[in-house]
Amino acid sequence: MSQEIAVIGSPEFTTGFRLAGVRKFQNVPDDEKDEQLDDAVTETLSDDGVGIVIMHDDDLDHLSRGIRSDVETSVEPVVVTLGGGTGGGALREQIKRAIGIDLMEEDENNE
Incomplete structure (x- = not known):
């Protein structure tokens, strides 16, 4: 069974x-994130x-502590957050957690 990408957030x-x-x-x-985002x-x-x-x-701020913990530790499915000025480091950590290796490590050693 193939797995799909899902997106959660405002209609925009x-x-x-x-x-x-x-x-x-x-x-x-x-205006409904505090009530509906956890579900x-x-x-x-x-x-x-x-x-x-x-x-x-930014939507992580609307999650309850338990659900936010689930999001931050989820490996399957992996949760990727975009925007909010998190920079490449956060995305790098999410990818590393999801696949178990740091894809950028070799590139840094060659610089």
Whole structure:
């Protein structure tokens, strides 16, 4: 069974991914994130058909402590956060956690 990408966030955030062909998404309007984001994340993380979950970094602030911990430690599916000025280091750590190796390590040694 192939796994899909899912995106969670405001309709403005998810639209671009949907236009790019992402079929699994959870729209959570900005004014409802405190009430609905935990449920959307829990449902998506428990979906066996999802391999990667994409969220906006700022949305992590709307999650309860337990769900945020689940997001930060999830390996399958891996959760990738975008935006919010996290820089390449955070994405690098997410990739390293997901696949178990640091893909950038060799490049740094050659510089």
